[in-house]
Amino acid sequence: MVPDAGLGAPDAGVEADATTNADATSNADSGSNPDAASAADAGFALDAAAPVDSGATPDAGQSPDAGQASDAGSGPCGSCPTGTTCGTANGIPVCRTASGIPRFTHVFVIVMENTSQSTLMMSTNTPMIHGLISSWASGSDYHGVTHPSMPNYLAMTSALDVSGIRCDCQPRGNACSALSCNRLTGNCGCPQSAQHLGDQLEAAGLSWKDYGEDMGSPCNMSIAGDYAPKHVPFLYYENVQNDSARCAAHVVDYSHFAADLAAPATYSLIAPNLVHDMHDPITGGATNLANGEAWLSTNVPPILASPAYTQGGLLIIAWDEDDLSGILAPDDPIPFILISPFAKNGGYVSTVHADHRALLATIEDGLGLPRLGAASIAPLADYFPPN
Secondary structure (H helix, E strand, C coil): CCCCCCCCCCCCCCCCCCCCCHHHHCCHHHHCCCCHHHHHHHCCCCCCCCCCHHHCCCCCCCCCCCCCECCCCCECCECCECCEEEEEECCEEEEEECCCCECCCEEEEEEECCCCHHHHHHCCCCHHHHHHHHHCEEECCEECCCCCHHHHHHHHHECCCHHHCCCCCEEEEEECCCCCECCCCECCECCECCCEHHHHHHHCCCCEEEEECCCCCCCCCCCECCECHHHCHHHHEHHHHCCHHHHHHHEEEHHHHHHHCCCCCCEEEEECCCCCCCCCCCCCCHHHHHHHHHHHHHHHHHHHHCHHHHCCEEEEEEECCCCCCCCCCCCCCCCEEEECCCCCCCCEEECCCEEHHHHHHHHHHHCCCCCCCCCCCCCCHHHCCCC
8 A cells, every 4th residue: 555645534543343354454553544644734634533513413314304303312413314323433423224324415426447456456556546445445345237337337326137238338329239239339229217316316305416527518428539428327317318407407517516516416426537537548557547546636635625525425436347347357346445434444345245236225325215226235334333
């Protein structure tokens, strides 16, 4: 790991619990980050003792159903929503679901591309990303759902069975067939009629945005330069793409994000362009890694410094699939980093097998939404300390 990554974790004294796996214990001093103190110089290090003002739970209910208080009453969490109880995470009072997931005020998801966990961990030109991994919680057995890219984005945002989508098909166009949709071609359309996370959020009175870097005009479904519609999943849902006003309001160019961060949507999904997300020019190559490192170094700090994050937020940095895209290693683990004032830190490494469906379940539980997928899908509860 690299010193002085500039993204300090909460105090390392709040470390992974006794279930921390062997990978986690390989971090310096039982999970503490040796450079956590120096991260404060960057101006956005977080103190575990006070990520929420005065220890109060942010926005009381922290959930879409905030008006439906449980019998928890007026404890340190205020009135928790129905189905949750008042607990703590890193010493912070927070309403928690039965699955153990804290209730979040805001969720930010950044999706990077085509990189295996082993490739990233062996890299020497990604100090900031290594700093995040050594400071927060990550996974050593996290996976994509399938190959290639696009169906993984659908799995993150809906309960679709994506096993039949075998190419990076377009949001619109002639219906895909076995000939037009395969590893080599994707010159067909595959719009989806399934319910999705955006539907859930709106039904709960919550806001959402899907940002695509270099998209240009809102709701752009056409490939242009380094912009890839296949990495903007909400373009694929028919009830979004066929509603021009809804699509324009929710699916926008990433250039809007900096201003939006002052009062962001409850859920923000961010797709960097094909260079910045590590997709181009050579999958798994040093140049790709350097490009992603540079983009994250610029764009992650403002999120971590925002009240939307510090007051009960969640930031996920996930890669969509491995860098061999299933050709030689169909189930290669991919990098996954989870950052929150409520999360384990100090370099906790989860060895629990999980994939993008578990991420969706975690977001749904953390925002008080019903499950789109099977209730049996386990959320990423081990990334958070117990009550």
